[in-house]
Amino acid sequence: MKRIFVIAIITLGIAACGNNQSGNEPNGTAGSGSTQEPSNNGNPSYDPNRGEGKFTKVDVSPTLDAAMAVAGEKVYSVKCAACHKLTDERLVGPGWKDVTKRHTAEWIMNFTTNTDEMLSKDPKAQAMLEICLVRMPNQNLSDQDARDVYEFMRKNDGVK
Amino acid sequence: MKKTKPLFLALAGACLLMAQYSCKPKNAGNAVSGDAASKTYVPPGKYDELYNFVSGGFSGQMSVYGIPSGRLLRVIPVFSVDPQSGYGYSEETKPMLNTSHGFIPWDDLHHVEMSLTDGVADGRWVFGNGNNTPRVARLDLKTFRTAEILELPNSAGNHSSPFATENTEYIVAGTRFSVPMDNSNGDVPINTYRQNFRGTVSFIKVDPTSGNMSVGFQLRTPGVNFDLSHSGKGKSHDWFFFSTYNIEQANTLLEVNASQRDKDFIMAVNWKKAEELVQQGKGKKESVKYAHNIYDEKTHSATSKIENEVTVLDVKDFPGLVYFIPCPKSPHGCDVDPTGEYIVGSGKLAALLPVFSFDKIQKAIADKDFIGDYDGIPVIRYEAALYGEVQKPGLGPLHTEFDGKGNAVTTFFVSSEIVKWNVKDLKIIDRQPTYYSPGHLCIPGGDTKKPYGKYVIVYNKITKDRYLPTGPELNQSAQLFDITGDKMQLLLDFPTIGEPHYAQAVPADLIKDKSLRLFDVNANANPYVAKGEGETKVVRNGKRVDVYITSIRSHFTPDNIEGIKMGDEVYWHVTNLEQDWDVPHGFAIKGALTAELLVMPGETQTLKWSPEKPGIYPFYCTDFCSALHQEMQGYVRVSPAGSNVPLTFSTGTNMPKDTVSITPAGK
Numbered sequence: 001m002k003r004i005f006v007i008a009i010i011t012l013g014i015a016a017c018g019n020n021q022s023g024n025e026p027n028g029t030a031g032s033g034s035t036q037e038p039s040n041n042g043n044p045s046y047d048p049n050r051g052e053g054k055f056t057k058v059d060v061s062p063t064l065d066a067a068m069a070v071a072g073e074k075v076y077s078v079k080c081a082a083c084h085k086l087t088d089e090r091l092v093g094p095g096w097k098d099v100t101k102r103h104t105a106e107w108i109m110n111f112t113t114n115t116d117e118m119l120s121k122d123p124k125a126q127a128m129l130e131i132c133l134v135r136m137p138n139q140n141l142s143d144q145d146a147r148d149v150y151e152f153m154r155k156n157d158g159v160k
Numbered sequence: 161m162k163k164t165k166p167l168f169l170a171l172a173g174a175c176l177l178m179a180q181y182s183c184k185p186k187n188a189g190n191a192v193s194g195d196a197a198s199k200t201y202v203p204p205g206k207y208d209e210l211y212n213f214v215s216g217g218f219s220g221q222m223s224v225y226g227i228p229s230g231r232l233l234r235v236i237p238v239f240s241v242d243p244q245s246g247y248g249y250s251e252e253t254k255p256m257l258n259t260s261h262g263f264i265p266w267d268d269l270h271h272v273e274m275s276l277t278d279g280v281a282d283g284r285w286v287f288g289n290g291n292n293t294p295r296v297a298r299l300d301l302k303t304f305r306t307a308e309i310l311e312l313p314n315s316a317g318n319h320s321s322p323f324a325t326e327n328t329e330y331i332v333a334g335t336r337f338s339v340p341m342d343n344s345n346g347d348v349p350i351n352t353y354r355q356n357f358r359g360t361v362s363f364i365k366v367d368p369t370s371g372n373m374s375v376g377f378q379l380r381t382p383g384v385n386f387d388l389s390h391s392g393k394g395k396s397h398d399w400f401f402f403s404t405y406n407i408e409q410a411n412t413l414l415e416v417n418a419s420q421r422d423k424d425f426i427m428a429v430n431w432k433k434a435e436e437l438v439q440q441g442k443g444k445k446e447s448v449k450y451a452h453n454i455y456d457e458k459t460h461s462a463t464s465k466i467e468n469e470v471t472v473l474d475v476k477d478f479p480g481l482v483y484f485i486p487c488p489k490s491p492h493g494c495d496v497d498p499t500g501e502y503i504v505g506s507g508k509l510a511a512l513l514p515v516f517s518f519d520k521i522q523k524a525i526a527d528k529d530f531i532g533d534y535d536g537i538p539v540i541r542y543e544a545a546l547y548g549e550v551q552k553p554g555l556g557p558l559h560t561e562f563d564g565k566g567n568a569v570t571t572f573f574v575s576s577e578i579v580k581w582n583v584k585d586l587k588i589i590d591r592q593p594t595y596y597s598p599g600h601l602c603i604p605g606g607d608t609k610k611p612y613g614k615y616v617i618v619y620n621k622i623t624k625d626r627y628l629p630t631g632p633e634l635n636q637s638a639q640l641f642d643i644t645g646d647k648m649q650l651l652l653d654f655p656t657i658g659e660p661h662y663a664q665a666v667p668a669d670l671i672k673d674k675s676l677r678l679f680d681v682n683a684n685a686n687p688y689v690a691k692g693e694g695e696t697k698v699v700r701n702g703k704r705v706d707v708y709i710t711s712i713r714s715h716f717t718p719d720n721i722e723g724i725k726m727g728d729e730v731y732w733h734v735t736n737l738e739q740d741w742d743v744p745h746g747f748a749i750k751g752a753l754t755a756e757l758l759v760m761p762g763e764t765q766t767l768k769w770s771p772e773k774p775g776i777y778p779f780y781c782t783d784f785c786s787a788l789h790q791e792m793q794g795y796v797r798v799s800p801a802g803s804n805v806p807l808t809f810s811t812g813t814n815m816p817k818d819t820v821s822i823t824p825a826g827k
Contacts, residue, residue: 091416133509133556133574 048124052117053110058147060105064159065151072145072152079139080149086156092134100150100157108153109146112139196651199642202229207672210604210665212617213272213286214638217659220267222288222299227604227615227665228640230654238297238306239267239290243755247306250757251731251766252686253455255464259293259311260449268292270319271388271662275366279326279393279609283670285371287322287331294318296333296364298371300457302676307455310373313448313470314341314360320386322364326397326609330376330431333362334386334402338409341380342448353411357383361402362470363431372454375467377438379429379482380474382535383409385418386427388493388559393500393609396518398432401503403487403494407534419509423486423542425534426494426505428521433481434473442478443471458685460763476536483525484534486542487514493559497568498609502547502583504568506557513557513570515586517547548586554579558599559662561606563613563643569606571598571618578618578641580648592648594639596622603643604665612667616641616648619660627655636660677741679762686764688733693717698809705730707809711745711759712737713786716779719794720814723807726774726800732757735764746782749796756782771798 208226220240241248320334410417556574635655
């Protein structure tokens with residue numbers, strides 16, 4: 001039930017946007033969209049825990065893959081470190097401490113590889129955008145980069 | 161269930177946010193309705209309704225578009241050299257780009273402001289600011305040329321500029337960077353910002369007849385960053401409002417460190433009072449150096465003068481001159497409505513849009529309703545100055561203009577949209593997506609007393625997929641909306657030059673009939689003019705050779721020149737003898753290390769040329785001027801330094817030594 005409700009709100013939200021040009025939306029809030037027909041853009045199968053993107057199931061071992069974590073750290077230093085600290089302190093974007101405890105591997109890897117769409121769709125990404133006010137740029141991570149970075153995040157979060 | 165409830169609420173809340181902020185259609189296919197094309201169609205040969213003067217940003221130039229067609233009419237060189245016209249290359253125009261640092265071939269032109277009379281654009285001049293090496297330029301709208309450039313002392317990054325008071329009494333120039341003052345020792349550790357760095361706001365006096373600018377006085381302020389500004393109107397005529405950020409006085413990683421405080425300030429300046437104080441001799445004269453460059457239309461030449469003095473008022477020494485008004489989160493735009501009562505501050509990082517009331521500010525000042533002071537400047541209590549807040553307007557508000565019907569339109573950079581709202585009841589009327597991330601916007605006259613509230617033109621910072629791809633580098637875009645109804649209707653988008661920051665637009669009638677068509681050659685007072693071919697000559701004076709050369713369809717006089725020697729500095733003074741509209745002649749010579757000249761009818765321009773080796777150098781007209789344009793050419797002979805080739809010049813008399821004929825076939 002809860003999930004259906006959430007999806008309904010998401011659909012309404014998208015419907016509100018989709019109907020921006022259609023003329024009878026007084027102030028652009030979600031509530032005003034409630035009389036609109038749901039748009040085809042709504043994705044009824046959207047899973048906020050997984051996010052939107054190509055990763056549906058990521059195999060994560062209980063122990064750290066040190067080689068992947070080293071590779072991930074290299075990616076981090078070039079493409080991520082300018083905005084994300086490894087502590088819980090926000091720089092431009094949020095600090096990475098405990099990020100693997102806040103989000104699933106699938107969500108993180110979808111967000112890092114499908115950033116624009118996630119920012120337009122995902123409630124948690126939206127909420128973070130309202131705090132940070134800078135859209136995370138797409139840094140063109142390969143699938144393996146994304147997996148390596150995830151492993152580095154795990155290392156940062158204390159996985160041995 | 162208990163455990164999941166907060167998450168559920170967070171998600172629901174986030175969804176609501178999303179609904180408000182994520183309105184970013186993937187393509188424009190559904191964004192333009194049927195009659196948009198007819199609203200922007202200007203038939204061939206017909207004129208546009210409005211002139212639109214658009215900043216060229218990092219191109220350093222100003223562009224002129226026709227609205228509603230979006231046709232690019234002209235790019236006017238201002239702060240950057242322009243090899244196409246010879247601006248910044250010709251001897252006559254080089255002084256325009258002189259500064260206290262020497263000749264600078266580039267700047268970053270951010271904001272555009274029309275001259276005003278009684279708070280309405282009068283069509284005489286348009287001003288632009290140089291954001292890097294701080295300068296203000298005045299462009300003459302009879303010639304569409306840069307007429308004057310004034311450098312600013314004690315400034316670094318003239319961003320909060322060049323906004324005008326209601327009768328163009330002053331153009332303001334607030335420094336973006338606070339810095340040590342010019343006449344102090346600037347060799348100080350950067351982290352002594354608080355002790356050594358100060359802000360300044362210059363009030364540039366504009367002569368009501370000639371338009372000539374001079375620094376009337378300069379306010380010395382605490383070391384903050386000045387961002388944007390607008391003058392009061394009507395009842396707030398005597399006041400000027402500046403947005404500030406970095407009241408934290410950070411000197412590193414401002415992205416984070418200048419966003420620490422919940423509120424920065426809008427600085428309210430009683431400029432009338434400042435003017436009186438200066439008239440009473442209260443200003444302190446300080447020794448500084450800054451360039452003042454003026455282009456004279458009669459001599460077709462610019463002069464550059466280094467000024468040595470500025471009159472300074474330190475604002476903390478003059479109670480009643482300046483007040484700070486807290487404004488949420490790093491305000492950018494600072495926009496005053498047509499009545500002069502409402503001042504909108506756009507906090508880039510704020511989730512609301514505060515609207516301040518001039519009357520309430522005056523009352524707060526009278527009641528001393530202050531929360532304290534900042535470096536000696538009274539800080540008015542936020543609620544005492546506030547008219548009200550627009551709640552949840554969007555993400556990343558930047559700039560606001562007014563439609564003249566009581567409404568405002570604000571750009572939202574982060575949520576990529578424009579939002580129309582009512583200034584009185586602060587309710588949102590409409591929101592429309594833009595493509596993508598808008599910065600400034602322009603409602604024609606939308607920052608004046610009388611907006612021409614038919615359109616809004618939005619200047620986007622990101623273009624991405626709007627046009628055919630052209631590699632990593634893309635032009636930025638402008639988007640035209642019809643705002644006559646409650647719903648704003650997207651009509652058109654078109655690419656721009658450089659980065660369009662602010663823009664101004666006025667009805668074409670204000671300018672088009674005053675536009676100059678040519679220069680009267682008889683009134684040409686350039687010392688190197690040749691008024692007719694009879695006055696052409698080549699004069700040697702030591703190593704300097706002056707060539708007085710004319711162009712008319714389709715030959716140069718002279719077109720054969722001999723006797724130039726290595727080591728000579730040759731000055732080509734090209735006078736265009738044409739006296740008809742739209743017949744410029746170009747002048748280009750092989751191997752010139754500069755550019756061409758494009759000489760308007762009746763004008764004289766000079767290209768300096770130092771040949772690199774002996775030989776024959778051709779020169780030609782670059783602008784297709786007649787059917788015999790390809791014949792419009794000449795030669796100059798360069799001989800070794802010790803040569804005894806005599807100095808000769810002619811057109812049409814230096815006939816070939818040997819004739820050539822077609823050898824009959826079969827021989």
